Every structure is written in structure tokens, then in C-alpha cells.
Amino acid sequence: MSLILGIETSCDECSAAVVRYQPDSIEVLSCATFSQIALHRPYGGVVPEIASRNHLETVNPMIERALGEAGIRPDKLDAIAVTNRPGLVGALLVGVSAGKSMAYALGKPLVPVHHLEGHATSIYLHSSGRAPVLRNDLPYPMLVAIVSGGHTNLHLVPAPPELWPLDFLKRSLVGRSRDDAAGEAFDKTAKVLGFPYPGGRWIDETAAQGGNPAAFDFPRALPQKATLDFSFSGLKTAVALKAEELRKAGTLEARLPDLCASTQEAIVDALYAKISLAVRENRCQALAIVGGVAANSRLRDRLANGWKSLGLVRPPILPEMTYCTDNAAMIAGAGAFRFRQGHFLRVPETLTLNAFASPEI
Ligand code: KG4
Ligand code: ZN
Numbered sequence: 001m002s003l004i005l006g007i008e009t010s011c012d013e014c015s016a017a018v019v020r021y022q023p024d025s026i027e028v029l030s031c032a033t034f035s036q037i038a039l040h041r042p043y044g045g046v047v048p049e050i051a052s053r054n055h056l057e058t059v060n061p062m063i064e065r066a067l068g069e070a071g072i073r074p075d076k077l078d079a080i081a082v083t084n085r086p087g088l089v090g091a092l093l094v095g096v097s098a099g100k101s102m103a104y105a106l107g108k109p110l111v112p113v114h115h116l117e118g119h120a121t122s123i124y125l126h127s128s129g130r131a132p133v134l135r136n137d138l139p140y141p142m143l144v145a146i147v148s149g150g151h152t153n154l155h156l157v158p159a160p161p162e163l164w165p166l167d168f169l170k171r172s173l174v175g176r177s178r179d180d181a182a183g184e185a186f187d188k189t190a191k192v193l194g195f196p197y198p199g200g201r202w203i204d205e206t207a208a209q210g211g212n213p214a215a216f217d218f219p220r221a222l223p224q225k226a227t228l229d230f231s232f233s234g235l236k237t238a239v240a241l242k243a244e245e246l247r248k249a250g251t252l253e254a255r256l257p258d259l260c261a262s263t264q265e266a267i268v269d270a271l272y273a274k275i276s277l278a279v280r281e282n283r284c285q286a287l288a289i290v291g292g293v294a295a296n297s298r299l300r301d302r303l304a305n306g307w308k309s310l311g312l313v314r315p316p317i318l319p320e321m322t323y324c325t326d327n328a329a330m331i332a333g334a335g336a337f338r339f340r341q342g343h344f345l346r347v348p349e350t351l352t353l354n355a356f357a358s359p360e361i
Contacts, residue, residue: 002078002339003029005102006332007063009055009095010087010115011150012036012046015328016062018070019079020126021336025131025132025185026125027141030069031329032062032324043199045187052090059098074106079344081111081335085356086150092355100350109344112353114361116153116169118330119146119290120163122319125333130320133153135160139313141286143278144172147271147299148326149183149198149289152176152230154278160335167361173336175228175274182267182293185232189263190290195254203260204296211261213298216242218266228278239263244301267300272306279310288317293322 002021008014017031018107032061036054040046056304066072083091123144124135146153154175157164165171180188183200190199195206207213218238221231243259246252252259271293279287287307288342293299303316324328345353 002336003076004073004111004332004336004339005063005077005080006113006328006330006335007059007080007082007095007099008115008118008326008328008331009059009328011091011326012051013326014055014058014062015326016059016066017328017332018066018072019329019332019336021340023231024134026333026336028125028329029072029329030066030125032065033060033327034058037198044197046088048090051088052094055091055094059094063102063105065097074102077106077108078337079109079111079335081113081258081332081339083331084112084116084197084353085114085361086359087115087357089355089357092357094351096343096355100353103207103350104347107347109293109339109346110350110353111339111344112340113331113334114169114359115331116146116151116359117164117334119148119334120144120155120157121170121334121337122290122323122330123288124161125323125329126318127320138317141282141284142286142288143275144288145271145286146291147182147277147289147293149187150181150183151291152232152271154228154274156278156282156284160212160332162340164337166343170358170361174278175230177230177232179231179233181231182232182271183265183291185235186293188236192236192240192305193259200214200293200296200334204277204298206257207261207264209257211257211259213265215255215258216262218262220266220270222271223273223334224276228274230274232267232270235263235266256278264296264298268296268302271299272302275304276310279312283311285313286317289310290319290324292325294318295321
């Protein structure tokens with residue numbers, strides 16, 4: 001058993017969490033998150049300096065809340081895990097500095113965590129009081145699709161996290177977006193249609209108001225079978241042109257559900273096509289979808305109806321909703337695996353940890 005505190009400040013969520021690592025499961029004892037979405041909304045996207053300054057004000061209260069709600073005294077922690085890449089470097093530095101000072105003051109090991117390893121680990125977490133996810137019962141190879149505002153990556157995962165090598169993300173990557181991430185495509189098209197940031201949820205909800213997914217035929221990039229990569233950058237222009245045409249005709253408002261449903265269908269089609277291809281090509285036993293876009297109802301429906309035809313042995317694995325969007329529980333979870341493998345810094349090396357914008361290690 002190990003108790004790990006996690007800290008996440010890579011973008012616009014400031015979060016701290018305590019998890020209990022067990023040989024078969026990871027229990028989230030607490031997860032305190034402050035979302036900065038309302039602060040960035042007037043600007044239509046994340047403003048890095050506003051993010052860093054707000055993390056500075058919020059990170060200590062989040063850590064205190066996480067420890068308080070878990071009922072864990074800091075000296076009882078086995079290690080402190082912190083996201084140190086990739087992300088907005090000024091934002092990352094706030095969490096890294098908080099983690100370093102705490103680990104130094106308490107004489108605890110410090111575990112640097114890659115944000116995407118955190119997302120990949122989110123499927124192994126369960127909140128206290130919920131049924132544990134028994135990770136040794138999950139079948140491999142597993143395809144893990146990380147679909148968020150910043151990333152659209154397909155990873156072929158051959159084994160449970162205890163066995164992930166340090167270059168796991170690089171080794172397991174089989175497909176990725178060549179330009180915008182899927183969440184970014186939702187957010188950019190939503191902005192064109194006049195919805196507030198972040199727009200994915202608004203597109204989803206407006207499409208559900210009787211929108212016809214076949215009303216408009218928006219482009220699906222890279223349809224050829226030879227690649228597992230995605231490209232979403234052309235979609236925004238196509239949607240913007242159609243919206244302008246409808247605006248001129250005075251029918252934009254009435255057609256919004258159709259427009260949202262067709263936009264969503266183009267993104268979900270592209271995701272579903274490459275995910276199915278990757279599952280089939282690699283004879284995957286299981287599929288997991290993580291990151292903010294895993295919340296999309298159309299993607300969930302398509303997977304719920306289609307998983308059997310893909311040859312999977314169980315329905316797709318989706319983390320609890322709180323662990324889909326950015327949070328520190330997944331960072332603490334990923335940190336727990338690395339800690340158990342012996343990959344951490346001890347005092348005084350703790351003070352050498354840096355933050356990096358790039359995902360490359
Ligand atoms: O994982 P996340 O919280 O942050 C990043 O690490 O980027 O993902 C946020 C993204 C945003 O782009 C947001 O619009 C999208 O997830 N999102 C959705 C939905 N809910 C959140 N996209 C489509 N449908 C949704 N229901
Ligand atoms: Zn993320």
C-alpha cells in the first residue's frame with residue numbers, strides 16, 4: 001500500500017488529490033480541483049499568464065483541501081507526484097515548485113509525471129465507495145485513445161502500468177492528430193457558431209435537440225486506410241462557410257441543431273474510423289477512451305453499439321467522468337506506478353526537477 005499526493009497545473013485546472021495504491025486497484029481518497037474556465041471564457045481560450053497567476057493563488061488551498069478531505073497528515077504520505085510535462089510552462093512551474101518545496105520540507109520522494117501518462121492511468125482509478133477497478137482483470141493488448149482539448153493520441157498498450165517502461169508513451173503511440181486535437185476541433189467550431197469556451201459540451205447538447213447528423217456533409221480528413229493519424233484543421237473553415245451561408249439566408253438559428261449534429265458527426269466519424277482500424281489491426285482485446293472528449297454522447301453511443309463488431313472482449317472502458325477531464329487523481333495514480341518502479345527523486349535531487357512544454361522526453 002502507498003499513499004500518494006498528486007498535483008496538476010499543466011493548463012487551466014488546478015488540482016490536488018490523494019490516492020491509495022493497492023496491489024490490485026487505486027482508490028481516490030480525495031480530489032480537489034479548481035477550474036479556471038470562467039476566467040478564460042471572455043478571451044475565447046486559455047490565456048497562459050492568467051492561468052499561471054491563478055495557479056499560484058490556488059495550488060496551496062487545493063493541496064490543503066485534498067489532504068484534509070482524505071484525512072491524511074502530510075508526514076504519512078509515501079511520495080508526492082507532480083505533472084512536469086507537457087503543458088503551459090508557466091503553469092507547470094507553479095505545480096512543480098509546490099511539489100518540490102513540499103517534498104523537500106517533508107523529506108519525501110518526488111515523482112515527475114507526464115500528463116498523458118496520467119490520462120492513460122485514469123481508467124485504473126476508482127472513487128472511495130465505488131466498485132474498485134481491478135486492473136489485473138483487464139485484458140491486453142488494449143487500445144487507449146487519449147482524446148482531449150490538447151491531444152488526440154492512439155496508444156497500443158501491451159500490459160498493465162506496473163510494466164510500462166519510461167518511454168512507454170513514445171513506444172506505444174500508433175496514431176495521433178497531425179494538427180488540431182479533437183477537443184480543439186469541437187472548441188474552434190463552437191466558437192465560430194457563437195458558443196462559449198470550451199464549446200464541446202455545447203455542440204453535444206445542441207446536436208441532441210433533434211439535430212440531423214447527415215444534414216451537412218463536412219469533410220473527413222485522411223480517410224485512407226494506410227494511416228491511423230487524424231487531421232481536424234479543415235473542419236473549422238467548412239463549418240464557418242456553411243454558418244455564413246445560413247446567416248445570410250436568415251436560417252442560422254433554426255439550423256443550429258443540424259449544424260452541430262453534422263459537425264459532431266464529422267469529428268466522431270474520424271475518431272471511430274481510426275479507433276476501429278487500430279483495434280482490428282492490432283487484435284486488441286479492450287478499448288479505453290480517456291480525456292475530455294470521452295464525455296461526448298455521440299462517441300459513447302457509437303462505441304456502445306459498435307464494440308462487439310470490433311472483436312473486443314468487453315465494452316469500452318470509460319473512466320468516471322471526474323477523471324476524464326484534467327485532474328490530479330490521475331497524476332497521483334501514474335505517480336504511484338512510477339514510485340513503485342523506483343523512478344523518483346530524493347532530497348536533495350528533488351530540487352533539480354524542471355518543467356517542460358514539450359511532450360518529448
Ligand atoms: O481533457 P480535458 O479536460 O483537457 C485537456 O487536457 O485538454 O479536455 C477538454 C476538452 C475540451 O476541448 C472540451 O470541449 C472537450 O474536452 N469536451 C467535449 C465534451 N465535454 C468536454 N467535447 C465533446 N463533447 C463533450 N460532451
Ligand atoms: Zn489533459
